[in-house]
Structures are given as structure tokens and as C-alpha cells.
Amino acid sequence: MNSSIIIGIAGGSASGKTSISRQLKEAFENTQSVVIIRQDDYYKDQHQKTMEERIKTNYDHPFAFDNELLVEHLKTLTSGGSVEKPTYDFVHHTRSDHVEHIDSSDVIVIEGLFVLENEELRDLCDIKVFVDTDADIRFIRRLLRDVNDRGRTLDSVVTQYTTRVRDMHNQFVEPSKRYADVIIPEGGQNSVAIDLLLTKISSIIHRNVV
Ligand SMILES: Nc1ncnc2c1ncn2[C@@H]1O[C@H](COP(=O)(O)OP(=O)(O)O)[C@@H](O)[C@H]1O
Numbered sequence: 020m021n022s023s024i025i026i027g028i029a030g031g032s033a034s035g036k037t038s039i040s041r042q043l044k045e046a047f048e049n050t051q052s053v054v055i056i057r058q059d060d061y062y063k064d065q066h067q068k069t070m071e072e073r074i075k076t077n078y079d080h081p082f083a084f085d086n087e088l089l090v091e092h093l094k095t096l097t098s099g100g101s102v103e104k105p106t107y108d109f110v111h112h113t114r115s116d117h118v119e120h121i122d123s124s125d126v127i128v129i130e131g132l133f134v135l136e137n138e139e140l141r142d143l144c145d146i147k148v149f150v151d152t153d154a155d156i157r158f159i160r161r162l163l164r165d166v167n168d169r170g171r172t173l174d175s176v177v178t179q180y181t182t183r184v185r186d187m188h189n190q191f192v193e194p195s196k197r198y199a200d201v202i203i204p205e206g207g208q209n210s211v212a213i214d215l216l217l218t219k220i221s222s223i224i225h226r227n228v229v
């Protein structure tokens with residue numbers, strides 16, 4: 020295998036980063052050539068904190084992440100190695116007890132809020148994508164997802180959004196759009212943009228085969 024390439028997918032919370040990454044992975048499911056790493060899995064461990072303290076954490080600030088470990092893992096994967104990736108538990112606001120074994124791959128997709136905001140991460144990305152979805156749509160998607168999948172109440176989602184998510188998005192996520200090579204409006208239903216990425220990935224995999 021030639022060295023891996025990294026596709027970075029940034030964008031606001033609930034913009035559609037995970038949905039797009041999933042579609043890229045599914046298109047190459049048989050080849051095992053695409054691996055997805057979620058920045059969310061690199062939220063700092065908070066086992067030592069009480070639940071009350073965890074709820075107060077600002078999860079929309081870059082400091083909430085262990086980006087040092089993420090960068091180290093990406094470097095290991097691009098040089099052909101394997102990593103034991105942490106996994107995150109959104110219900111308990113901390114790392115889960117299990118890790119996932121991840122092998123290197125032709126294409127590594129890294130998706131998360133600050134993939135383009137963080138200079139070290141950004142510089143590791145060969146292709147930089149920003150998912151650009153309007154704030155009202157992101158809020159509606161997040162409300163539904165967090166209540167259905169992340170164990171949240173309607174009130175807690177509204178409070179978190181208005182006190183933290185919106186301001187942090189405007190301060191850190193939105194300005195990072197300027198670093199993108201490709202901007203995908205509205206996320207997962209943009210079949211033209213997804214097809215373009217699939218074609219690019221296909222050419223990388225093919226190049227590594229011949
Ligand atoms: N184009 C879309 N139309 C409707 N719902 C969507 C669309 N894209 C994503 N969603 C839904 O919105 C929520 C957030 O999407 P997700 O891909 O997890 O965003 P992110 O990874 O950016 O936080 C999920 O429940 C997902 O199913």
C-alpha cells in the first residue's frame with residue numbers, strides 16, 4: 020500500500036459530517052480501503068469528574084479535545100501502523116471503557132468540529148472539506164438527534180445550544196471554513212458533492228492497486 024491520504028471533514032454540530040463520512044465508507048465497504056475517525060471520540064476523559072462537573076464542561080471549545088492523541092494516531096495510521104482508538108459515551112459525558120482497534124487504510128476520513136480549526140490537524144489533511152449547513156437546520160437536527168440518541172432532554176439541548184454551541188460555532192467553527200478545498204452545502208443529501216468525493220477516493224484506491 021502507498022502511504023494513506025487523509026480527508027478532513029469539518030462543520031458545525033449536526034451539519035451532516037457523520038452522515039457524509041458514513042456514505043463514503045459504505046461505498047467502499049467491500050474494499051476495506053476507507054476508515055473513519057471521529058474527533059468526538061477524542062473528547063478528553065472525564066472519569067475523575069462528578070456528573071455535575073461534566074455537565075458544566077464546554078464541549079464546544081477546542082480545549083475539550085485531546086487533539087495531541089488524535090494527531091499521534093493519524094500519524095501512526097498514515098505511516099501504515101495500527102491504533103487503539105478511544106470511544107466516547109455521550110450519555111455519561113466521558114470516554115467509554117472500551118477501545119477500537121483501527122488498522123491503516125488507503126483513505127482515512129477524519130471528521131469533527133475542529134478538524135480545520137486546529138492547525139496541526141488541518142496540515143495533516145490532503146483534502147479539506149467543510150459541511151456548510153444553516154444554523155436553524157443544524158439546531159433542529161441536533162435537537163432530534165440528542166433527544167433520541169444522546170439521552171438529552173429538550174430543555175437541556177436548548178440551554179446548551181443558546182449558552183455554548185452557537186457562540187463557540189461562530190468563534191471557532193465557522194471561521195475555519197476559509198481553509199476548505201471543498202464546501203458542501205446542506206450535508207448528507209448533496210449527492211453531487213458526495214459523488215465528487217467518491218470519484219476522488221476511487222482514483223486514490225485504484226492508484227494504490229496498480
Ligand atoms: N441531509 C439531511 N437531512 C435530514 N437529516 C439529516 C441530514 N443529514 C444529517 N441528518 C440528521 O441530522 C443529525 C445530525 O447529522 P450528523 O451527520 O450526525 O451531523 P454531525 O456529524 O455533523 O454532527 C442526524 O440525526 C442525521 O441523521
Ligand SMILES: Nc1ccn([C@@H]2O[C@H](COP(=O)(O)O)[C@@H](O)[C@H]2O)c(=O)n1
Pocket residue numbers: 031032033036037059062078079108109111112113131132179184
Ligand atoms: N459530552 C458531550 C460531548 C459533546 N457534546 C456535543 O457534541 C457536539 C459535537 O458532536 P457533533 O457530532 O454534533 O459534531 C458538540 O457541539 C458538543 O456540544 C455534548 O453535548 N456532550
